[in-house]
Amino acid sequence: MTLDSAKSEGVAERRREWLRRARLYLVCEAYPGGREPEDLLRPALQAGVDIVQLREKHGDERDIVRAGRAFRRMCDAYDALFIVNDRPELAIACGADGVHVGQDDADPAEVRRMVGQDALIGLSTHSIEQIERAHDVDYISVGPVHATPTKPEYAEVGPQLVRHAAGHAAFPFFAIGGIDLDTLDGVLAAGAERVALVRAIRDADDPGAAARAIRERIDAVAPAGARV
Numbered sequence: 214m215t216l217d218s219a220k221s222e223g224v225a226e227r228r229r230e231w232l233r234r235a236r237l238y239l240v241c242e243a244y245p246g247g248r249e250p251e252d253l254l255r256p257a258l259q260a261g262v263d264i265v266q267l268r269e270k271h272g273d274e275r276d277i278v279r280a281g282r283a284f285r286r287m288c289d290a291y292d293a294l295f296i297v298n299d300r301p302e303l304a305i306a307c308g309a310d311g312v313h314v315g316q317d318d319a320d321p322a323e324v325r326r327m328v329g330q331d332a333l334i335g336l337s338t339h340s341i342e343q344i345e346r347a348h349d350v351d352y353i354s355v356g357p358v359h360a361t362p363t364k365p366e367y368a369e370v371g372p373q374l375v376r377h378a379a380g381h382a383a384f385p386f387f388a389i390g391g392i393d394l395d396t397l398d399g400v401l402a403a404g405a406e407r408v409a410l411v412r413a414i415r416d417a418d419d420p421g422a423a424a425r426a427i428r429e430r431i432d433a434v435a436p437a438g439a440r441v
Contacts, residue, residue, distance in 0.1 A: 225331040228310050231294055232333060232352060235263035236431045237424065238387050238409035240298075240363075243269040243280035245415050250283040256421030257414055258291035261428030266313055266409075268298035281307030296335060301327040311335065311351070321349040338386075339367055341377055350384055354409055357390020358400055363411050364390060372403035379404025394423075397430055406435035 239262045245253045254265060267284050269277050281297065285308050288295040296311050297304035301324050304312045311333030312324055319327075321334050328334070333351045338344045347353050355378045360369045369390065378386045388405040393413035400408060408431060417423035 228294065228331065228333055229351060231263070231292075232385060235294065235385075236407050236435060237262050237428050238264040238266065238389075238407065239414050239424070240266040240268050240389075240409055240411045241415050243267060243272060243277050250280050251287060253415060253420055254284065254287040256419075257424045258287060258293055260421040260424035262291075262293060262414070262424055264294040264296060264409075266296040266298055267307070267309075268313075270299075274303065277303055278306045281309065285309065294333065296333065304328060304332070313337070313354070316343060321347075325349050338378075339370060339374075341374065341381075344374075344378055344382055344386075347382075347384060352385045352387065353378075353382060354387045354389045355382070355405075356388055356409075358388050359391025359396055361391040361411070372399055375400060375403040375405050379406075394426060394430070397427060401431065401434045406431075 239257055241253060244250065265284055265288055267281055281303065284295050294310045296313050297307055297309045298313050299315065299318050301312050305328065312328055313335035314321060314324055315337045321336055324334055334349065335352045335354060336347050336350045338347060338353045338355055344353065344355065355374055357364045357367050357369050358371065358375060375388050385407060387407040387409040388400045389409040392400055392408050392410055413427065414420050414424050
């Protein structure tokens with residue numbers, strides 16, 4: 214069974230068109246801050262998040278799938294894409310739209326064989342060489358732009374790598390890493406049209422307000438659908 218096995222004709226086109234228009238990507242764990250997923254996802258999606266990634270490095274698979282089905286329901290309710298980090302088999306079980314993998318995870322070509330042609334595949338990149346070597350994917354992330362506790366093993370790449378991606382990436386890219394309202398303008402000025410966030414939304418007192426403020430600033434520079 215693959216992610217596209219029970220989908221209607223044209224699902225790949227719908228997913229890739231929504232990816233093309235996407236500007237704001239939220240990454241969070243299965244139960245962010247110990248809360249049920251809906252408590253974070255509903256206000257964030259209402260405020261303009263286009264893609265949600267379930268990133269759970271540890272934990273019981275049954276609990277992850279249970280949470281993933283709530284992610285799926287929320288994303289369906291707000292016409293957003295749902296991605297699972299690292300683990301294609303869990304993406305299939307959750308009914309996700311795709312999988313995001315890192316440089317040390319399975320090769321994207323192997324992931325593609327597992328999840329099928331209709332699924333989206335994202336890849337983390339941290340250098341010019343990794344951006345240039347990206348293949349068999351639908352999008353990449355570029356970062357961490359700034360140091361972040363969610364990726365302590367990687368040094369910050371700064372706006373220079375964002376600037377390179379804006380001029381050379383073969384796929385849509387999301388700048389990621391330490392991005393919030395204080396750092397967002399510099400990332401957009403470097404050429405990013407899409408950003409991925411964790412703490413700036415997940416840890417906000419009002420996640421909906423935080424997502425809305427960030428989305429409005431992105432749209433002022435790169436409205437959805439304005440550019441590829």
